[in-house]
Amino acid sequence: MTNHKRFWKRERAAYRVLIVICAAVLVVAIIGVYFADKSDEEYVAVSEEDPNRIENGIHLRTGLVEAEGLMETVTNCTSCHSAKLLTQNRLSKEGWVSAIRWMQETQNLWDLGDNEEIIVNYLAKNYPPESKGRRENIKKINWYELQ
Ligand code: HEC
Numbered sequence: 001m002t003n004h005k006r007f008w009k010r011e012r013a014a015y016r017v018l019i020v021i022c023a024a025v026l027v028v029a030i031i032g033v034y035f036a037d038k039s040d041e042e043y044v045a046v047s048e049e050d051p052n053r054i055e056n057g058i059h060l061r062t063g064l065v066e067a068e069g070l071m072e073t074v075t076n077c078t079s080c081h082s083a084k085l086l087t088q089n090r091l092s093k094e095g096w097v098s099a100i101r102w103m104q105e106t107q108n109l110w111d112l113g114d115n116e117e118i119i120v121n122y123l124a125k126n127y128p129p130e131s132k133g134r135r136e137n138i139k140k141i142n143w144y145e146l147q
Contacts, residue, residue: 063087069122072115080107086127093124
C-alpha cells in the first residue's frame with residue numbers, strides 16, 4: 001500500500017466514526033423529545049386539591065371546626081363574608097337565630113329552610129358565648145432579680 005492510499009483509508013475510517021456519532025446523538029435527541037412530550041401530558045392530568053380539605057379537625061379554607069353541620073354552615077354562611085364573623089361572634093342559639101333574622105331582613109340572606117336548625121345547632125355548640133376567646137390571666141409568675 002502506498003502512503004497515499006493509507007492516508008485515504010484512515011480518513012474514511014474517521015468519517016465513518018463521525019457519522020456513527022452523529023447518528024447516535026440524533027437517536028438520543030429523538031428519544032429525549034419523545035419522553036419530554038410524555039411527561040408534559042402527565043402534568044396536565046394532575047388534579048386540583050380538594051377545596052374542602054379538613055386537617056386536625058379544622059376545615060382549612062374557612063378555619064371552622066369539623067362537626068355535624070359544618071358543610072351546611074360553610075355553604076350558607078361563608079359566601080358573603082369571611083367565617084371570622086362566625087368565629088368571633090360567640091352567641092347562644094337565640095343569638096345566632098337573631099343574627100340570621102337580621103341578615104334576612106337587611107342583607108338579602110335567603111331562607112335557610114331545614115338547614116337553619118342544623119346551622120344554628122352547629123354554631124351554638126361550637127361557638128357558644130361561654131367559651132373563652134382569650135387565654136386566662138397568668139396567675140403564677142416567678143419573678144427574678146435582674147443582675
Ligand atoms: C347574603 C349575604 C350573607 C350571607 C349568606 C350570610 N351573611 Fe352574615 N352578614 C352579612 C352582612 C352583609 C353582614 C354585615 C357585615 C359587616 O358588618 O361588615 C353580616 C354579618 C354577620 C354577623 C355579624 C353580626 C353583627 O352583629 O355584627 C354574623 C354573626 C353573621 N353575619 C353570621 C352569619 C351566619 C351564621 C350565616 C349563615 C346562616 C351568614 N351570616 C350568612 C351577609 C350575609
